[in-house]
Amino acid sequence: MRTSQTFIGNLTKDFTFRTAKSGRGWATGSLAVNKWQKDQEDKVMFIDLKVFSPESASDFANNVSESLVKGTRVVVSGSLETEKWQGNDGAERTSLVLVVDAIGPDLRWASADITRNPRDGGSGGRYAQAAAPAAAPVEDPFVVDSSAGQEDPF
Numbered sequence: 001m002r003t004s005q006t007f008i009g010n011l012t013k014d015f016t017f018r019t020a021k022s023g024r025g026w027a028t029g030s031l032a033v034n035k036w037q038k039d040q041e042d043k044v045m046f047i048d049l050k051v052f053s054p055e056s057a058s059d060f061a062n063n064v065s066e067s068l069v070k071g072t073r074v075v076v077s078g079s080l081e082t083e084k085w086q087g088n089d090g091a092e093r094t095s096l097v098l099v100v101d102a103i104g105p106d107l108r109w110a111s112a113d114i115t116r117n118p119r120d121g122g123s124g125g126r127y128a129q130a131a132a133p134a135a136a137p138v139e140d141p142f143v144v145d146s147s148a149g150q151e152d153p154f
Helices: 059-067
Strands: 004-019 025-033 046-052 073-086 092-105
Touching: 004 046, 004 059, 004 092, 025 059, 046 059, 046 073
Parallel strands: 046 092
Antiparallel strands: 004 025, 004 073, 025 046, 073 092
């Protein structure tokens, strides 16, 4: 069972995108977690991020690496893991890694333009969207016409 955790912080470097021989893509980055989520020693935590794409495509990891850059404040959710390895000096090292399930800009501090990616293979499956017909303009109920003697409701 995986336990999902959510963090808010700033990216400390641009994502690096890679593709395996199998065609599966992944991206790696790093997050500095905000002051409300400090560790026991009251220091800012740095978390390595890994974004894996589904077996058949590298869209997710590629979208992340093309969309989010160093310094961007993000909201990221995923499962925390500890990676251990042996350094060049022979000492054992560990790092905290978040395997990312979802990530995006923190819209409290930025705005975003969303571009949906086209789906391969015709219909697009259950997420396909039909083109909506152009809608007629709708009258805004909150617009106050002061020339008609209307008062601001607020």
